[in-house]
Amino acid sequence: MLQVAIGTKNPAKVEAIKNGFAGIEANFLPISVSSGVSAQPFSDEETIRGAINRATSALEKEGADLGIGLEGGVVESEFGLFLCNWGAIIDRTNEPIIAGGARILLPDEIAEELKNGIELGDVMEEFTKQKDIRKAEGAIGIFTNHYVNRNDMFTHVVKLLVGQFTYRKNI
Template identity: 60%
Template sequence: MVTIAIGTKNPTKLEAVKVAFEGTVATFIPTSVDSGVANQPFSDEETIQGAINRAKAARIKTESSVGVGLEGGVFETSYGLFLCNWGALYDGVNDPFIAGGARILLPESVAKKVREGLELGEVMDLYTKENNVRHKEGAVGVFTNGLINRTEMFTHVAKLLVGQYQYKVRN
């Protein structure tokens, strides 16, 4: 049986990984690990590195077959501040498999607070007057009017990772 370590205990990310590995006989082990990057990654590079760090750390900490790291971040463009999300899957044999997902422009009122130093999750709690938006629909769910939620966004990334991994292992 395959053991799959997930470098977080965030329910949206856990569900995404479980859906991506659907049909695989596996034990999933959620574990808290440090991303090794800022609490609010501020570029694609930093967000990717956070995902890789989580995947590797989760695999090592739990002695699992595979580690998966999912990381949300933001990045600046001439159009404004965008939300981004990246993932990595690490099996200890191959280089990490990496995939990215949806990107949406954040409203300027939200972007301003993130630029001032607050994490996007904190800003979303203030913006929506709710708690733990990052553990539910996420910013993407709020700003897409619920058409895409955080679990769906990360499921897309996780499926890209699992597909790459399965292809490599089979070929």
């Protein structure tokens, strides 16, 4: 059975990873590891690096067959600040597999708070008056009126990762 080290204990991300591995016999090992990047990544590059760092650290600490990391961030563009999400999956012999997912434009009042150095999860708790939003629907759930939640968003990324992994391994 495939041993999969997960670079977080965040329930939304752990559930997304389990959903993304549907049909593959695996044992999941969630572990708290550092992303090694800012608490609020502010570029695709930084968010990708956080996902890779989580995957690598989880793999090393658990001695598993695979490590997987998911990271959310934001990206500035001429149109405003977009929510972004990236994932990485790594084994012991290959370069990481990387995939990204959905993007939505954040409202200006949220973007301004992020630019002032406040992490998105904290901004969203204040904005919604709800606790632990990053462990539930996330900003994506709020700003899509619950049509897409954090689990959905990250499940899509995990399916992209697992699909590439199984293609590479010819599983």
